[in-house]
Amino acid sequence: DAGITQSPRHKVTETGTPVTLRCHQTENHRYMYWYRQDPGHGLRLIHYSYGVKDTDKGEVSDGYSVSRSKTEDFLLTLESATSSQTSVYFCAISESREQYFGPGTRLTVT
Amino acid sequence: AQSVTQPDIHITVSEGASLELRCNYSYGATPYLFWYVQSPGQGLQLLLKYFSGDTLVQGIKGFEAEFKRSQSSFNLRKPSVHWSDAAEYFCAVAIYGQNFVFGPGTRLSVLP
Numbered sequence: 001d002a003g004i005t006q007s008p009r010h011k012v013t014e015t016g017t018p019v020t021l022r023c024h025q026t027e028n029h030r031y032m033y034w035y036r037q038d039p040g041h042g043l044r045l046i047h048y049s050y051g052v053k054d055t056d057k058g059e060v061s062d063g064y065s066v067s068r069s070k071t072e073d074f075l076l077t078l079e080s081a082t083s084s085q086t087s088v089y090f091c092a093i094s095e096s097r098e099q100y101f102g103p104g105t106r107l108t109v110t
Numbered sequence: 111a112q113s114v115t116q117p118d119i120h121i122t123v124s125e126g127a128s129l130e131l132r133c134n135y136s137y138g139a140t141p142y143l144f145w146y147v148q149s150p151g152q153g154l155q156l157l158l159k160y161f162s163g164d165t166l167v168q169g170i171k172g173f174e175a176e177f178k179r180s181q182s183s184f185n186l187r188k189p190s191v192h193w194s195d196a197a198e199y200f201c202a203v204a205i206y207g208q209n210f211v212f213g214p215g216t217r218l219s220v221l222p
Contacts, residue, residue: 033210040119042200042212043154090153097142097161097204101153 003027004102006091012108019078021105023091025071031094032074033058034066036087037104043090049074081109112137112205114213122219123191131186131216133201141203143184144210145175148198157199160184171195196220 003026013019023032031050035043035058045058047066055066063085065077078085086109091102115134123129135141142161146154158169165177175186184201201213 035212040214042114042214043202044212045210048209092154094210098156098159099144099154099202099210100156101146103153104151 004091004093004100006089006102006105008105009103010106012110013081014110015082016080019081019107021076021089021091021107023074023076023102025074025093027093027095027100028071029093029095030071032068033092033094033099034064034074034076035090035092036060036085037090038087046076046089078107081107083109085109112141112203112211114201114203114211116199116201116213116216118216119214120217120219122221124221125193126190129186129188129191129195129218131199131201131218133184133186133213135182135184135201135203135211137182137203137205139205140177140179141205143175143177144202144204145169145173145184145186146200146202146212147171148200148215150197154200157186191218191220193220193222 005024007022033048034046044060046064049055049068067075089105092099113136144159145157148154160167160177198215198217200215204210
């Protein structure tokens with residue numbers, strides 16, 4: 001299995017609070033991604049990174065920001081969480097067009 | 111915009127029966143094509159991929175998929191399903207560099 005970890009694995013938070021999810025890789029892959037998974041939608045891309053400090057928006061980026069200060073870490077921040085951001089969040093890494101996924105973070109916004 | 115469709119939301123098959131999961135994409139050129147499997151509470155695992163060459167590709171766990179350019183399809187098949195194959199299956203394409211688009215998924219149930 002690819003060396004990808006996500007933390008926390010589960011989180012419950014209140015509407016309006018900031019939340020940061022962390023993705024850590026040990027593979028030294030250039031590309032990293034954040035997706036959200038919701039029933040009936042498959043995986044939708046939030047943001048991705050193609051190198052340290054190089055990031056770009058995906059399909060559903062509103063309300064999310066990311067940072068990548070080191071190759072191995074990619075952070076996803078919800079500045080002010082809303083109930084619509086309740087979801088399962090997956091991090092992925094890629095090299096040569098093969099993606100490998102982390103175990104996911106289940107986020108509940110009450 | 112490019113899209114991936116998986117027409118079947120849920121499929122139920124008996125153990126030992128054959129399986130085909132459908133995937134269609136909309137894009138002018140031939141993308142890179144993938145199938146992933148997700149067991150409950152788990153991340154996604156790559157089953158197989160098509161980049162070029164032979165249009166019938168073999169993957170892990172006895173799965174195969176066939177790329178048909180004329181139909182813009184990349185259907186997943188398995189000749190004999192095992193109870194452990196019950197999971198959700200996602201088709202995905204990569205078009206621009208390393209950008210991936212996923213289908214909505216097909217949930218597979220297996221009857222004993």
